Amino acid sequence: MTAETKSVRVKIPMTYVVALVPVAAALNIIGGVINSALRLPTFLDMIGTAVVAITLGPWWGALTGVITNVVLAFVQSPVALPFAACNVVGALVWGYGVRWGMGKNFVRFFILNILVALFVTLQAVPIYVFVFGGATGHFSDMMTAAFLAMGQNLIVSVFSSNIIVSLADKILSGFLALAILEALPKTLVMGLEVTKAERMQKIAWIVAGLVVAVLLVFIYVYGLRK
Amino acid sequence: MGTVGRKAELGAAIIVLGLLALLLPWSSATVASLDFVPSDAYSILTGTVYALGIIVILAGIAVLRLKEEE
Numbered sequence: 265m266t267a268e269t270k271s272v273r274v275k276i277p278m279t280y281v282v283a284l285v286p287v288a289a290a291l292n293i294i295g296g297v298i299n300s301a302l303r304l305p306t307f308l309d310m311i312g313t314a315v316v317a318i319t320l321g322p323w324w325g326a327l328t329g330v331i332t333n334v335v336l337a338f339v340q341s342p343v344a345l346p347f348a349a350c351n352v353v354g355a356l357v358w359g360y361g362v363r364w365g366m367g368k369n370f371v372r373f374f375i376l377n378i379l380v381a382l383f384v385t386l387q388a389v390p391i392y393v394f395v396f397g398g399a400t401g402h403f404s405d406m407m408t409a410a411f412l413a414m415g416q417n418l419i420v421s422v423f424s425s426n427i428i429v430s431l432a433d434k435i436l437s438g439f440l441a442l443a444i445l446e447a448l449p450k451t452l453v454m455g456l457e458v459t460k461a462e463r464m465q466k467i468a469w470i471v472a473g474l475v476v477a478v479l480l481v482f483i484y485v486y487g488l489r490k
Numbered sequence: 491m492g493t494v495g496r497k498a499e500l501g502a503a504i505i506v507l508g509l510l511a512l513l514l515p516w517s518s519a520t521v522a523s524l525d526f527v528p529s530d531a532y533s534i535l536t537g538t539v540y541a542l543g544i545i546v547i548l549a550g551i552a553v554l555r556l557k558e559e560e
């Protein structure tokens with residue numbers, strides 16, 4: 265690693281932090297709100313966390329995660345606040361994982377996303393079971409109920425349903441974050457060993473367009489109801 | 491604006507974790523009042539404090555491993 269590269273990774277312009285952290289938190293919040301409005305079998309509240317954890321650092325990602333869940337607790341449901349710890353764990357695994365060479369190519373990055381899903385689930389299961397008694401009103405509760413009906417105990421049922429949802433969510437979030445990285449200034453990512461995603465930039469625009477379209481439809485539908 | 495390093499990163503994260511800890515009693519009381527939650531406020535607070543405690547310990551380890559290069 266050259267001295268120039270090392271200096272980029274150790275010292276980050278404050279402007280990037282001030283600009284990126286609130287935007288990433290806003291992206292998480294919008295993702296979380298859309299997800300719960302559409303009752304999707306994902307979470308979508310960690311895309312911004314992944315972007316910040318990979319580019320700025322794991323603890324900046326943790327900061328973004330906490331801001332996200334605190335805001336979601338006030339605007340959506342207080343259920344979101346205990347899960348701030350999960351957002352922090354995701355940020356740490358993404359941030360340290362990329363810095364330990366897990367982002368060098370697509371295969372490693374894919375494995376990193378699976379590890380994020382696993383660690384987040386390991387953090388989430390005790391919160392689900394001991395804090396909420398197994399149900400939070402999320403889509404995965406139906407799967408938990410199905411596993412319980414099969415004769416599994418509560419911890420295994422919650423783990424099984426959460427890992428399925430979490431795997432889909434973290435792989436989606438991780439690769440969307442990779443696409444967003446392509447749009448960021450090169451100085452921000454030049455010190456990092458992250459795989460390139462030139463083709464995914466187009467997918468990111470398509471996804472962004474879809475998100476905006478769905479958001480507009482919801483605003484329209486809720487507007488008509490009122 | 492200048493530049494920020496690892497120390498500022500960890501400092502900011504620990505401050506926000508502290509703010510999160512301050513919100514936990516409110517959150518526990520609010521969550522306990524929800525219909526589908528069987529736990530009481532004390533149990534919810536205990537569970538969330540344990541979850542947060544693990545993160546704070548990890549933050550402490552990161553501070554200890556911080557090199558004196560800044």
